[in-house]
Amino acid sequence: MKRREFIGQSLAGGLVGTAGSQNSSGVGQTQKSPAFEEDVRVTVEPAAAGKPHRGKVLASIAPHSDDHSIAAGGTIAKLIDEGYTGYLIRTSNDEMDSYDLTLGETVLANETENREMARILGCKQVFDLNYRNHFMDDVSRVELRARLIFLIRLLKIDTIVSYDPWGHYEENPDHYVTAQCVEAACWMAAGHLDFPEHFAAGLKPHAVSEKYYYARGPQQVNRVVDISSTIDKKMAAIQANKTMVGNMVRRLRDELAAQGKKLPALETDAPAAIKNFADLRFREAAARRGKPHGLEFAEQFHYIGPDMTLAAYIEKNAVAR
Numbered sequence: 001m002k003r004r005e006f007i008g009q010s011l012a013g014g015l016v017g018t019a020g021s022q023n024s025s026g027v028g029q030t031q032k033s034p035a036f037e038e039d040v041r042v043t044v045e046p047a048a049a050g051k052p053h054r055g056k057v058l059a060s061i062a063p064h065s066d067d068h069s070i071a072a073g074g075t076i077a078k079l080i081d082e083g084y085t086g087y088l089i090r091t092s093n094d095e096m097d098s099y100d101l102t103l104g105e106t107v108l109a110n111e112t113e114n115r116e117m118a119r120i121l122g123c124k125q126v127f128d129l130n131y132r133n134h135f136m137d138d139v140s141r142v143e144l145r146a147r148l149i150f151l152i153r154l155l156k157i158d159t160i161v162s163y164d165p166w167g168h169y170e171e172n173p174d175h176y177v178t179a180q181c182v183e184a185a186c187w188m189a190a191g192h193l194d195f196p197e198h199f200a201a202g203l204k205p206h207a208v209s210e211k212y213y214y215a216r217g218p219q220q221v222n223r224v225v226d227i228s229s230t231i232d233k234k235m236a237a238i239q240a241n242k243t244m245v246g247n248m249v250r251r252l253r254d255e256l257a258a259q260g261k262k263l264p265a266l267e268t269d270a271p272a273a274i275k276n277f278a279d280l281r282f283r284e285a286a287a288r289r290g291k292p293h294g295l296e297f298a299e300q301f302h303y304i305g306p307d308m309t310l311a312a313y314i315e316k317n318a319v320a321r
């Protein structure tokens with residue numbers, strides 16, 4: 001994932017900056033930005049009892065294996081625990097993310113670890129679309145969109161977890177290209193004139209009704225998901241991405257070494273160093289996001305639900321045919 005630190009990640013509502021805190025360069029004070037403040041209400045999604053989502057289908061769609069685990073692993077595992085059938089769609093081949101492997105070794109390691117990561121989260125099946133890592137801005141968006149429309153119709157996906165196509169300051173083209181194609185595909189998959197050959201093959205138009213969008217930078221957060229019941233699965237999934245997280249550990253060690261420093265927690269054997277790093281970085285981040293809402297651990301999203309514009313009118317006026 002190679003993320004920069006989130007800005008304002010600890011603030012309820014995901015607003016930019018934290019009033020009265022020092023900024024990352026240690027110079028001056030940051031202030032809460034007025035951006036996004038109007039009319040944004042944050043809904044806290046608690047753990048549900050039983051299997052209220054039984055019969056529904058979820059897909060986590062992201063370019064890189066660790067996007068799924070780091071950004072939304074707790075929510076994916078929670079929704080599957082609550083009855084969803086889950087699928088994991090990885091759009092890139094993750095060929096760029098290792099420390100000392102060749103490109104071919106990197107592809108195989110991340111493919112293998114992605115399947116284990118998806119298994120830990122409870123996903124039924126993995127689809128690797130295998131576009132070249134870091135080159136997705138050269139991918140035909142119409143092609144990627146069409147592949148996603150096919151999968152939405154084939155799997156009858158009701159709910160998507162993915163990158164926010166409107167998240168700010170995203171520097172990785174794989175993230176924003178995937179996000180834009182996902183958003184368009186969710187909409188077009190419901191069209192009865194888009195890709196008529198799908199219908200000849202037995203598929204039907206299918207609308208995605210719920211979206212959980214996450215971002216690495218500022219976004220309009222309106223949904224905080226309580227992942228206290230699935231934090232251990234999230235952390236296990238992150239540790240399953242051992243090539244990617246191991247790369248983060250080794251790079252940080254190199255950075256510190258160049259400064260004549262080291263962190264004893266990262267100087268152990270690889271599995272222990274990966275676990276320590278994941279706890280310091282990602283368990284801590286989940287705790288920070290939960291704290292303003294009284295939750296032990298949380299993930300945050302821009303959530304888009306089904307169109308309920310006419311729901312009250314329909315409830316009051318609809319009659320049997």
Ligand SMILES: [Zn+2]
Pocket residue numbers: 001002063064066067172175
């Ligand atoms: Zn990524």
